[in-house]
Structure formats: structure tokens, C-alpha cells
Amino acid sequence: METKDLYKILGVSKKASQEDIRRSYRKLARKYHPDANRDDPKAEDRFKEIQHAYEVLSDPEKRREYDEGPRTFFGGAGGAQQPPRDGTGSFSTDFSDLFGGGGFGDLGDIFGRSTRTRSAPTKGQDITANVNLKFRDALNGVTTRVAVPVEEACGECRGTGAAPGTLPKTCPDCGARGVRSRDQGFFALSEPCARCGGEGTIIEKPCASCGGSGRVRSSRQVTVKIPPGAKDGMKIRVPGRGSGGKNGGPPGDLFVVTRVEEHPVFKRRGDDFVVEVPVSLVEASLGAEIEVPKPQGGTVKLRLPAGTQNGKQFKVRGAGAPRPRGGEAGDLIVKTSVVVPKKLKKREREILEAFDEVHDADVRGDLLRRARM
Ligand SMILES: [Zn+2]
Ligand SMILES: [Zn+2]
Incomplete structure (x- = not known):
């Protein structure tokens, strides 16, 4: 039974953006990956814990569920999610994956992260948003505007995370590569850079608006057509209106969940x-x-x-x-x-x-x- 706070496990606040969560996960996963901690048996448990926390918090739907009631979420019944306990030592996250897909994508070039060019196009995340409907509107169908939560590049720092007037600096320890090589006699061992957490850059003065993440939460209005007879809890898919894709990938989808007002008589x-x-x-x-x-x-x-x-x-x-x-x-x-x-x-x-x-x-x-x- 899980009792620990998933936010604490990832070392982020409850208000952390998806980008914060992803960033923190990558950092911790690298640190505790069993392949990198062969002589620390506790690292494996810690790694699984981190993986599980990320699985929940990186999914907006699961995160909302967890925020609303952490107890029922782990209660066992009704969509409960248990941490992976296979005990076989096989991990779904490949160690090398943790270095791919840089958060700032195209910004990487500016800061000379030449080794992090594995930026394949990825589909944007799906977003779920609720829409409250009047009883008759749900019955007859209606075209309505839905406020969709989105994360976008912070306007203050233009997504860099560094205070206006400053820029993230190339990490002096790894020279922007995000990894450091250590000579181990016959072979060189690559390990993530501790100074920059593998990002390749360091921010000396974080942007006050976004706290250094480079992303801010806002909302966007999307017009959605609700078909006549919509039930409470119905999921309507709006293709291509989710989060934007990365590196030229297609955007995710928007799922609008209907919340229909109860009628006193019907x-x-x-x-x-x-x-x-x-x-x-x-x-x-x-x-x-x-x-x-x-x-x-x-x-x-x-x-x-x-x-x-x-x-x-x-x-x-x-x-x-x-x-x-x-x-x-x-x-x-x-x-x-x-x-x-x-x-x-x-x-x-x-x-x-x-x-x-x-x-x-x-x-x-x-x-x-x-x-x-
Ligand atoms: Zn900012
Ligand atoms: Zn570094």
C-alpha cells in the first residue's frame, strides 16, 4: 500500500508544471537507475518509486484523480494503480532513453548541446477538460466554449527559464553535453552530469514568473460541439486540440468530459x-x-x-x-x-x-x- 506523497518522491511542489515533473523525474531516474547503482540495493526500490510517481503525475487525468483523493486512488478498487512490483529487475525505462528528447528541443542548438540531437518528432500530450452543461443543452445539443488547461513557454523568459536579461549558461562541468566521461581503465564510463542534472545548461538566476521551468500554465478556449442527448460523463474527442507536438510531431487530442446538470424532475x-x-x-x-x-x-x-x-x-x-x-x-x-x-x-x-x-x-x-x- 502506497502512503508516500508522490510529489515528495519527485521532489516537486503540488503546483509543479508537467515540465517540472518531467525534468525532476529525468534527473532522479538517472540518479537512481539500477544500472548506475549496482552496489546500492536500495536504489532499485527508490527507482521504482520514482517511476511510479512519474507515471501518475505525468498523466493529467491520473494526477487530477490523485490530487482529489490520494487514499481512494490507492485503495484497490475502481481503477486503482499499484506501483510496479515485478521484482525481476527489468525496467521499462531504458537507461539511454533518459538522455534523449531534450525539453528545450530547438533551443538546444543555441546553447551548443551538440550531443543531444536525438530529438525525434513526438506527438503532443492528450488533454482532458470538463465541460458543465445545462440539462436542456445536453439534451438538445449545443456548441460551447471549453477552457482547456495548457502549458506554454513563459513569456517573461521566452521559455528559457532564466531571468529576463540573462540566459542559461553552458554547464562548465560537462561543456553542455549533459554527461561526463570517467576513465575506468580499459573503458570510459559515461554518467549524467551532476552539476546540471544532464540538461547541459545551468540557470544562475531563475525567472521569477515560471520559477526557472520556462513553462507557465494558462488556459485556451476551444469551441466544442456537444451532440444532442449527451450523457453525464461522456468523453468527446476533439482531434488535434491537445498539447502541441515536439520537434514537428503532431499535436495530441483533446478529450472533453461532459458534466450534465441534474434535473429536479427528469x-x-x-x-x-x-x-x-x-x-x-x-x-x-x-x-x-x-x-x-x-x-x-x-x-x-x-x-x-x-x-x-x-x-x-x-x-x-x-x-x-x-x-x-x-x-x-x-x-x-x-x-x-x-x-x-x-x-x-x-x-x-x-x-x-x-x-x-x-x-x-x-x-x-x-x-x-x-x-x-
Ligand atoms: Zn519564465
Ligand atoms: Zn553539466
Whole structure:
């Protein structure tokens, strides 16, 4: 059972940007990678811990879940994520990967990181954003603007992370290579540069706006078309509107999750709606044509047969929710709620007493018989 704070494991604050998290992970993963710590058995556990923390915090969706309730997240049920415990000593992260794909991509050239040219085009991250919808908007479909959280290059330092007027400096220890070679007799061992954490550059005076990460969080408005009949919790994919790709890679996708306002009267059940309709004692007994409200607005007439029981359900075909992907609409389920008068006037009481004299209903006989069995 995981109890440690994932942010602490990665040594970042709760407000850390994705870039901060990635950067810190790369640094720690290099430091604790078992291949680099063959004589420290604890490094392996630490490395797995770091890997797990990064797996959660680097995924905006998982990170949100973790932020909202770290206990339930590790609770075991419902999408819980356990740290990898294979114990075989095989790691999904190749040591050499940790040196690839520099964060500043094209800026690398400016600072002369000639050895870090393995910058393959990568697809941008997918982004998930919630949209709150009014009940009728979800039912009828709507085109709406969604605020999408994004990370972009800090305007103050133009993404360098160095205070305005200064620039990141080439790391004096590794000469911008991010790695240092140590002569081990017959062969040279390459290890990440401790001074710059493998970045190849050092920032002497961090930018105050972004804290040296070079990235800031902001939001961007995206217009999204919600199809008629959208359910609560529906995921709508908007291709290409996620984070921008790196090194010329395609952008990620945007996933808009619908949050539909509850209606006080109409409850959704699949593509159907359920509405509870009060029916008088007389209407239920004699039968009646009653007026029933529809989710889309307006009403529809419903014929109740004589002898309608309390809680009986009737279906009004096609008066439910349109199906977001097309096809026949759902139904409106009308559930009767027979209303018994709370107070009777003298005349009403007399009539019911007269009714009782002629109505020889044995309503509990069957129950009592079966109870004895
Ligand atoms: Zn900045
Ligand atoms: Zn260095």
C-alpha cells in the first residue's frame, strides 16, 4: 500500500508544471537507475518509486484523480494503480532513453548541446477538460466554449527559464553535453552530469514568473460541439486540440468530459428518462387521460387504464433522449405515484364510507395466507 506523497518522491511542489515533473523525474531516474547503482540495493526500490510517481503525475487525468483523493486512488478498487512490483529487475525505462528528447528541443542548438540531437518528432500530450452543461443543452445539443488547461513557454523568459536579461549558461562541468566521461581503465564510463542534472545548461538566476521551468500554465478556449442527448460523463474527442507536438510531431487530442446538470424532475436511465407523475385516487381507480411533462419541454397525453396501481410504469415511445450517435431516441418512462387525500371533508368521508360498504375488497387476505405457509 502506497502512503508516500508522490510529489515528495519527485521532489516537486503540488503546483509543479508537467515540465517540472518531467525534468525532476529525468534527473532522479538517472540518479537512481539500477544500472548506475549496482552496489546500492536500495536504489532499485527508490527507482521504482520514482517511476511510479512519474507515471501518475505525468498523466493529467491520473494526477487530477490523485490530487482529489490520494487514499481512494490507492485503495484497490475502481481503477486503482499499484506501483510496479515485478521484482525481476527489468525496467521499462531504458537507461539511454533518459538522455534523449531534450525539453528545450530547438533551443538546444543555441546553447551548443551538440550531443543531444536525438530529438525525434513526438506527438503532443492528450488533454482532458470538463465541460458543465445545462440539462436542456445536453439534451438538445449545443456548441460551447471549453477552457482547456495548457502549458506554454513563459513569456517573461521566452521559455528559457532564466531571468529576463540573462540566459542559461553552458554547464562548465560537462561543456553542455549533459554527461561526463570517467576513465575506468580499459573503458570510459559515461554518467549524467551532476552539476546540471544532464540538461547541459545551468540557470544562475531563475525567472521569477515560471520559477526557472520556462513553462507557465494558462488556459485556451476551444469551441466544442456537444451532440444532442449527451450523457453525464461522456468523453468527446476533439482531434488535434491537445498539447502541441515536439520537434514537428503532431499535436495530441483533446478529450472533453461532459458534466450534465441534474434535473429536479427528469432522471436519466440510459437513453430513457424517468418521471414520477402524481395520480389521484379516483384517476387511478377509474382510469383517466393525464398530461405528462416531456424532458424537451411541452407535455404529452397519457391514457391510464382503470385500476392503475401505485408505482406502475408506462412508456411514452421516443420522448426520451436523442442518441448522441444517431438512431431512435429513448423513451420517457412515466411512473405513477397515487396520491391519497390527507384530509377529507364531511361529504367526502360519507361517500368513501358508503363505498366501503359495497366494496368487499380482501386486500390482505393473500398476504396473510402466504405468511402462514
Ligand atoms: Zn519564465
Ligand atoms: Zn553539466
